[in-house]
């Protein structure tokens with residue numbers, strides 16, 4: 001089980017709630033060893049991430065954030081990487097990613113993006 005830490009908070013409640021939900025979903029993927037189940041949970045994660053990315057993009061547009069396009073491109077990059085993983089898990093056999101690697105990759109993208117890129121949302125919060 002991966003532990004949530006408050007370093008991941010961006011101080012915008014609806015975005016933090018989504019991140020915590022995605023984090024829970026990551027732990028669900030971690031908990032299932034059956035490859036078909038991994039694909040189901042990964043698919044749910046992808047659906048949730050897609051609507052979450054739209055929410056973040058709306059918040060950035062509403063704040064006229066100047067790095068909006070590069071942030072949106074990063075969302076597209078992650079979406080593509082996740083879709084590739086799902087395709088591999090669905091094909092199964094030799095194409096499938098070992099469970100441990102699958103979890104590590106998603107975990108890495110999640111932490112890297114949330115800590116380094118989504119941290120921009122902290123600037124939107126008025127103090």
Ligand SMILES: [Fe+2]
Pocket residue numbers: 056071075113117118
């Ligand atoms: Fe983001």
